[in-house]
Amino acid sequence: MNKNSPLFLAIRRFRRHKLAIFSAGVLLTMILLVILAPLVEKWLGVGANDVDLYSRMVAPSAEHPLGTDELGRDVLIRLLYGGRVSLFTGLMAACFAASIGTVIGLFAGFFGGRLDATLMRLTDSVIALPLLPLLIVLVAIDLNKLGLPPAIVESEDVSFYRIVFIVAITGWTTVARLVRGATLSIKEREFVMAAQGVGASNLHIMFRHILPNLLSPIIVAVTLSVGGVILLESVLSFLGLGIQPPMASWGNMLTNAQQLIWEAPMLAVYPGLLIFVTVISFNFLGDGLQDAFDPKAEY
Amino acid sequence: MRRFLLIRGLQSLVVLVIMSFVIYALIGLMPGDPIDLMISANPNMTAADAAALRELYGLDLPIYERYWNWLTTALSGDLGYSRLFGQPVLDVLFPALKNTVILMGTAFTLAVCVAIPIGTFAASKPRSAVDYGVNLFAFAGISIPSFWLALMLIIVFSVFLGWLPAGGIASDGAGLFEQAKYLVLPVATIATLSIGSYSRYTRSSMLEVLRQDYIRTARAKGASRRRVVWKHALRNAMIPVVTILALDFGYLFSGALVTETIFSWPGMGKLIFDSVMGNDFNLALVALLFATALTLSANLLADICYAWLDPRIVIGGEKA
Numbered sequence: 001m002n003k004n005s006p007l008f009l010a011i012r013r014f015r016r017h018k019l020a021i022f023s024a025g026v027l028l029t030m031i032l033l034v035i036l037a038p039l040v041e042k043w044l045g046v047g048a049n050d051v052d053l054y055s056r057m058v059a060p061s062a063e064h065p066l067g068t069d070e071l072g073r074d075v076l077i078r079l080l081y082g083g084r085v086s087l088f089t090g091l092m093a094a095c096f097a098a099s100i101g102t103v104i105g106l107f108a109g110f111f112g113g114r115l116d117a118t119l120m121r122l123t124d125s126v127i128a129l130p131l132l133p134l135l136i137v138l139v140a141i142d143l144n145k146l147g148l149p150p151a152i153v154e155s156e157d158v159s160f161y162r163i164v165f166i167v168a169i170t171g172w173t174t175v176a177r178l179v180r181g182a183t184l185s186i187k188e189r190e191f192v193m194a195a196q197g198v199g200a201s202n203l204h205i206m207f208r209h210i211l212p213n214l215l216s217p218i219i220v221a222v223t224l225s226v227g228g229v230i231l232l233e234s235v236l237s238f239l240g241l242g243i244q245p246p247m248a249s250w251g252n253m254l255t256n257a258q259q260l261i262w263e264a265p266m267l268a269v270y271p272g273l274l275i276f277v278t279v280i281s282f283n284f285l286g287d288g289l290q291d292a293f294d295p296k297a298e299y
Numbered sequence: 300m301r302r303f304l305l306i307r308g309l310q311s312l313v314v315l316v317i318m319s320f321v322i323y324a325l326i327g328l329m330p331g332d333p334i335d336l337m338i339s340a341n342p343n344m345t346a347a348d349a350a351a352l353r354e355l356y357g358l359d360l361p362i363y364e365r366y367w368n369w370l371t372t373a374l375s376g377d378l379g380y381s382r383l384f385g386q387p388v389l390d391v392l393f394p395a396l397k398n399t400v401i402l403m404g405t406a407f408t409l410a411v412c413v414a415i416p417i418g419t420f421a422a423s424k425p426r427s428a429v430d431y432g433v434n435l436f437a438f439a440g441i442s443i444p445s446f447w448l449a450l451m452l453i454i455v456f457s458v459f460l461g462w463l464p465a466g467g468i469a470s471d472g473a474g475l476f477e478q479a480k481y482l483v484l485p486v487a488t489i490a491t492l493s494i495g496s497y498s499r500y501t502r503s504s505m506l507e508v509l510r511q512d513y514i515r516t517a518r519a520k521g522a523s524r525r526r527v528v529w530k531h532a533l534r535n536a537m538i539p540v541v542t543i544l545a546l547d548f549g550y551l552f553s554g555a556l557v558t559e560t561i562f563s564w565p566g567m568g569k570l571i572f573d574s575v576m577g578n579d580f581n582l583a584l585v586a587l588l589f590a591t592a593l594t595l596s597a598n599l600l601a602d603i604c605y606a607w608l609d610p611r612i613v614i615g616g617e618k619a
Contacts, residue, residue, distance in 0.1 A: 121310065124598075125314045125317075127598075128314065128594060128595050128598040129318065129591060129595075130587075130590045130591055130594045133571045133586075133587055133590050134322070134587065134591075136571065136575050137322070137325045137326065137329070137587065138325065140329050140575050140576070141325060141328035141330075142329060142330040142331075145327075145328045145330075146328065231444055234446075234447075235444065235446060235557055238444075251444075254446065254447065254450065258453075261450065261453060261454060261465075265454045265458055265459075268447070268450045268451070269451070269454075272444055272447030272450065273447075275444050275447065276439075276442060276443050276444065279442040279443075279444075280438055280442035280443075283438055283441065283442050284438065
């Protein structure tokens with residue numbers, strides 16, 4: 001690889017960011033572990049939803065490395081399966097939100113004028129709303145009243161898609177602003193004029209010429225937002241509004257932990273610790289990527 | 300400036316009106332409706348009775364007509380009764396607002412008083428141990444789930460040490476010390492999160508300012524490093540920070556929904572949560588609108604602060 005290519009320089013700057021490297025390692029380990037969850041399940045010989053009321057809230061043992069919860073389910077396996085749900089929700093919702101933001105930002109920045117003003121007012125308005133209280137209402141609505149077919153409303157995964165959808169329609173604003181700002185300056189560059197000169201359509205210019213130049217800030221923004229999304233999912237699930245049991249998520253594993261806090265305080269510790277470690281790793285990683293791609297930003 | 304204020308004020312008002320319709324429609328989409336609740340209380344009601352009641356209360360009308368009816372009644376001062384509390388909505392709302400102001404006001408003040416000095420200090424000694432410490436704390440603050448921090452504080456201070464109550468609020472007439480005991484844990488939870496984000500903003504804004512020429516000039520003229528940081532730089536570095544603070548100020552009134560719920564603190568956040576969960580349509584609607592209106596006002600305030608603090612900013616072609 002050329003030693004002066006921007007990518008090479010970015011990689012070199014990123015490698016200096018020890019905390020970010022470490023965080024990337026933590027996240028990869030975490031992802032590997034949750035992928036291997038079925039193996040652990042086989043090894044221990046109990047399923048994630050296997051209830052055993054004779055061994056409720058037992059202390060860690062060889063059979064249950066982290067003990068069991070109030071229904072006698074194995075905590076370790078539920079943590080692993082919960083991690084699948086939490087990580088997947090976070091990544092998917094962050095990507096969806098970024099896609100919406102990218103399209104809105106591109107259109108606003110590229111076409112300017114009325115469209116830009118309208119879209120940016122919309123963005124400002126969404127930012128100015130008290131998000132969490134409104135999200136509570138949004139997750140509480142009855143899908144039957146929206147006229148969705150019962151097959152969807154009653155399916156097991158509906159709580160998962162609902163969260164992804166809700167995060168996506170509220171979380172796009174940061175990326176939209178970022179993309180709009182960058183599009184405004186890039187659209188004045190010579191290669192865009194050249195493309196216009198040879199008769200490329202607006203859509204072609206936006207998505208084939210401008211978008212690739214925005215990838216690195218978008219990647220940084222997505223990485224930084226994954227943490228926020230995981231936090232949001234965990235809060236909603238904790239309140240009983242997100243991922244619905246028996247499907248485990250790190251958030252809903254804490255729902256009952258508060259009532260049991262006097263009897264089994266450790267049940268409240270593990271899921272939250274995993275959320276914390278995951279979110280802080282994504283934030284460190286995003287910070288490192290930001291320094292690597294945009295060396296002007298800090299120091 | 301006046302023109303700018305007028306335009307932004309009108310914009311906020313339009314957003315508020317749109318949001319009142321959106322919230323009204325969303326509340327209508329929540330499971331059940333008032334008639335269902337009446338039916339569940341009275342087993343003798345037939346389907347025909349229910350339909351008659353729906354017609355009587357205008358629930359069979361299209362959504363925009365129902366909204367219009369609600370809006371005109373609400374503007375005439377009748378916000379309805381809360382189902383959960385059996386009281387007029389405002390009588391429930393104001394005590395909650397008071398509790399939220401106490402909780403959030405304390406947490407906000409504490410956070411600002413801690414975050415700005417430590418953020419500034421970290422920026423004045425970049426790459427020092429203090430800087431890394433502050434940075435780490437800031438990252439922890441923005442990454443920790445609020446409800447988990449609350450649970451951990453309860454485990455340590457209520458379960459193991461038994462020093463502080465795990466939730467609730469002191470009864471009326473209790474001494475100041477007794478009241479304060481209930482405040483400590485929720486305030487600590489909220490302040491930790493805020494200190495994380497505020498100190499990060501302060502630090503990066505300060506770093507930005509310290510790179511500028513006038514700082515070098517001040518140093519060259521012999522002003523001490525400390526004087527330059529705290530006198531010359533801080534004022535300019537505060538401009539973006541104050542905007543962030545003003546923005547956050549709006550969220551203070553919608554309360555810390557999660558923290559209030561965990562600690563059973565009877566504020567706005569818990570009120571909104573309970574009313575949504577308890578099918579208290581009137582209360583949920585008004586509480587949400589109230590929170591929205593206050594947040595929008597805080598946004599307006601943030602814009603004004605920004606323009607007022609930084610005379611270099613030009614708005615809409617004229618100098619602010």
